[in-house]
Amino acid sequence: TACCSSSARISRSVTLVTVRGKVKTHHLRSQDPGQRRVLDCATRQRRLTRQLEALEKDNFQDDPHASLPQLAKRLPQFDDSNESGKKRKKTRGDHFKLRFRKNFQALLEEEELSGNEGPNYLTACAEPSKLPQRHFCAVCGFPSPYTCISCGARYCCVRCLGTHHETRCLKWTV
Amino acid sequence: REIVVLTSSISSRVLLFLFSHSVIPNCQFRSKTSRLKTFTANQLDEIKDPSGLFYILPFQKGYLVNWDVQRKVWDHLFGKEMFKVDFADTSVVITEPYFNFTSIQESMNEILFEEYQFQAALRINAGSLSAHRYFQMNNQELCCIVVDSGFSFTHIVPYCRGKKMKDGICRINVGGKLLTNHLKEIISYRQLHVMDETHVINQVKEDVCYVSQDFYKDMDIAQLKGEDNTVMRDYVLPDFSSIKKGFCKPREEMNFTGKYKTGEQILRLANERFAVPEMLFHPSDIGIHEIGIPEALVNSINNMPEEMQPHFYKNIVLTGGNTLFPGFRDRVYKEVRSLTPTDFQVSVLQPPNPISYPWEGGKLLAENPDFDEMVVTREDYEENGHFICEEKFDI
Numbered sequence: 001t002a003c004c005s006s007s008a009r010i011s012r013s014v015t016l017v018t019v020r021g022k023v024k025t026h027h028l029r030s031q032d033p034g035q036r037r038v039l040d041c042a043t044r045q046r047r048l049t050r051q052l053e054a055l056e057k058d059n060f061q062d063d064p065h066a067s068l069p070q071l072a073k074r075l076p077q078f079d080d081s082n083e084s085g086k087k088r089k090k091t092r093g094d095h096f097k098l099r100f101r102k103n104f105q106a107l108l109e110e111e112e113l114s115g116n117e118g119p120n121y122l123t124a125c126a127e128p129s130k131l132p133q134r135h136f137c138a139v140c141g142f143p144s145p146y147t148c149i150s151c152g153a154r155y156c157c158v159r160c161l162g163t164h165h166e167t168r169c170l171k172w173t174v
Numbered sequence: 175r176e177i178v179v180l181t182s183s184i185s186s187r188v189l190l191f192l193f194s195h196s197v198i199p200n201c202q203f204r205s206k207t208s209r210l211k212t213f214t215a216n217q218l219d220e221i222k223d224p225s226g227l228f229y230i231l232p233f234q235k236g237y238l239v240n241w242d243v244q245r246k247v248w249d250h251l252f253g254k255e256m257f258k259v260d261f262a263d264t265s266v267v268i269t270e271p272y273f274n275f276t277s278i279q280e281s282m283n284e285i286l287f288e289e290y291q292f293q294a295a296l297r298i299n300a301g302s303l304s305a306h307r308y309f310q311m312n313n314q315e316l317c318c319i320v321v322d323s324g325f326s327f328t329h330i331v332p333y334c335r336g337k338k339m340k341d342g343i344c345r346i347n348v349g350g351k352l353l354t355n356h357l358k359e360i361i362s363y364r365q366l367h368v369m370d371e372t373h374v375i376n377q378v379k380e381d382v383c384y385v386s387q388d389f390y391k392d393m394d395i396a397q398l399k400g401e402d403n404t405v406m407r408d409y410v411l412p413d414f415s416s417i418k419k420g421f422c423k424p425r426e427e428m429n430f431t432g433k434y435k436t437g438e439q440i441l442r443l444a445n446e447r448f449a450v451p452e453m454l455f456h457p458s459d460i461g462i463h464e465i466g467i468p469e470a471l472v473n474s475i476n477n478m479p480e481e482m483q484p485h486f487y488k489n490i491v492l493t494g495g496n497t498l499f500p501g502f503r504d505r506v507y508k509e510v511r512s513l514t515p516t517d518f519q520v521s522v523l524q525p526p527n528p529i530s531y532p533w534e535g536g537k538l539l540a541e542n543p544d545f546d547e548m549v550v551t552r553e554d555y556e557e558n559g560h561f562i563c564e565e566k567f568d569i
Binding site: 048102107110131167 | 465
């Protein structure tokens, strides 16, 4: 069978030519339900949550120094003069460092457990909007009325749906 | 006596100094090309090839968690290569985020007094400094409401007679970082893989994005073809050899039909220009189920005592880097105006420099005769410990 995938983007339907020479027309939007996996609500929600969490990252690449071997003890340089006079109080040992190593999640849990009444970090969080959520095409960003049946992503036209199926749908996760 | 003002929390990326009034990145950088060196703060300027720049931030979600990195930045800035601070003779004013966790506050006390040994310190919210600055210009006003939209999040905070109203504090979890990451994602999907190029795309965002005054109208224009699409712009990406810094092509030079002949890498941006900052007004566009800035302003004010409400509406102050998007102030005014009864006067101020506005407030405060009453000296701390800081500072 030959599938003209490049023309799929231009025409509204994909034309399949079967071995026996019969021509079948297959509309993109109404594909055989058995062929496409449909994600349930919980899975969709999980994917959305993961996408949002990814937006919190500082970096999407690895640390350039990560694969370097540990550098040998740093040789004394001319800069590190013997600073007389100003005696910098050395940081206290492990206790100090442990205190200073809490990550955000740990701090938040601590806050939750402390049982502080009154306004705090958690109560200050903005509430959900009373206005309905607006939806935009996952491919081009313009307002979108339609939803992909498999994964729940939005699209605005059949052309974008085609791109979505080819590149993202169920193929890409964060 | 020297006073150092550090407003490091407005965007948790920016650190301002009293002496030189300079804006310095509050983080470290690593570059693919300079394998041995980690660049600290303003050493960013020394990096020859900032492509794929790796960021190391001391802040997580707007709160200071990585003291190792923060200390390295401060060591560099306070040291002899930069501002050469004489700690025994210096007071420091440092900003902290709202509802800062107790353990971070205590660590801060220890670091300022025991490690750096400043003579005195004042820890305060950035918005309080902004409010102080605002009331100094408008001394007949009793109330103001500060919008602080920075790197990690946006806070809406009402102030009455200089004191913040805790019940009215609202935090929207949308900040510059989210906007840049979202822009990186959509560009990476639609045009060119830029997920590693935070520094470059941040610049794109600052150069090209704007806040729409009529969202759906701009959406329609952005769909037009050729020259009719007045929203569309072409951005030339830096290659760090001949083009050191990216820039937006002026419309006269844009090629609407066919490709450019030059070897430049171009990003063609249309609806991204205004859809990205729109997230500050409608976080739900991206799936964050929170109200946007105008709604949050109205909600906050409505939680205040009735007799104060008209005063808040008259004194809305915009601070923070995100307010620099063209059209931001007008859009906030328009939205708040439409959500508010006509008998209230609505007035939204965007100061000339929203990023350093809190710093200006800090400078004023340092010159104020009451300043000595507000700080905690090192002797105070050594006698009384964290308790005295908890008493005096209102974080």
